[in-house]
Amino acid sequence: MAGEEETMEDHCHPKSSAGGGGLVVGNYCHDVIFRDGVVVGEGLGGAASFLSNVLDPLSRNPSIYISKVGSDFSYSVSNAPITSTSSRTTLFHAHFPSASGGGYHGDRILHRVRACESIFPSDLPLCRFDFGLAAGVAGEILPETLALMLDLCRVMLVDVQGLIRVFDSGDGTVGLAPLRSTAFLEFIPRIDFLKASADEAPFLDLEEVRKVCCVIVTEGKDGCSVYWKEGEVKVAPFPVVQIDPTGAGDSFLGGFVVGLSWGLAVPDAALLGNFFGALTVGQIGVPKFELSLLKAVRQELERMGTQFSEPCSRNFSVSYQKSVSHEDFRDFLVRAAELYCCGNSDLTQVNHIGEIA
Known part of the structure; x- marks a missing residue:
């Protein structure tokens, strides 16, 4: 209704324009990493930090981030969070055994030491967005x-x-509950893409959920699998020496959303998600991506996306089949990753698909 639209525009965030961009909801936090009880790293964490690291330089349109922190938040971020006056910043302790050889999520024991207050509906800007991304880490997103x-x-x-x-309730150890036992179950048919790790997938009732939305299961060193009502497809991984898996799923989501926003087929977007997930586990904390790497990837996305005139929307004809250029795109990303991981900041050797020097 016209009146409703006017109200939404009146309450839009200054950085937003009604009908465009993305809405990303999930808190920043402090992460402390232990190996055999000894602190080996600490720094900025939370979905917002990893997602913005990929989305901001590569998305077709800018996103708005809704996050909360306490007055103790000690990091400078480009997307300012809401400061809570009633709680401190969310804090996680992640414990890894040294014998894990780098460790996968299954080796990690995660404790939520404290949690910032929830993100409420009143915290959201009343605008229309191309996409929304709910990426809570500590229970901050309410039904x-x-x-x-x-x-x-x-x-x-x-x-x-x-x-x-x-x-x-005692030590904050993070566990998982069956999706069917949560208050979120009723919303699943309205969700377009649901991302889960291999550890989380058994709690979904995957065969039922895939009937109503697309489910992407990330599988660490084995890449990921995409499930929908009529089928499934496996998307290849990128080899990497894993140091810290924290944030890999968020980086995957960032790459996946970027791919969709440029009009890539779902498996191609998932390939880009695998790429950024792999680069993330090779560093402790939020990874530092070379500008030359981001520039090379963006140029390739721009080239691939020229055939699409609009960003994704509910009317977008989603393709679940790998595009004819899927393998070429992977070759491009493999070469980019090799140069990046070897410390080569000059990525001019990586041109567009089919022209890798």
């Missing part, structure tokens, strides 16, 4: 907040960890 996001966003992507994580 009513997700419900409003579904109303505001044409395409909705959700990281299932924000829906099924549970926290021990």
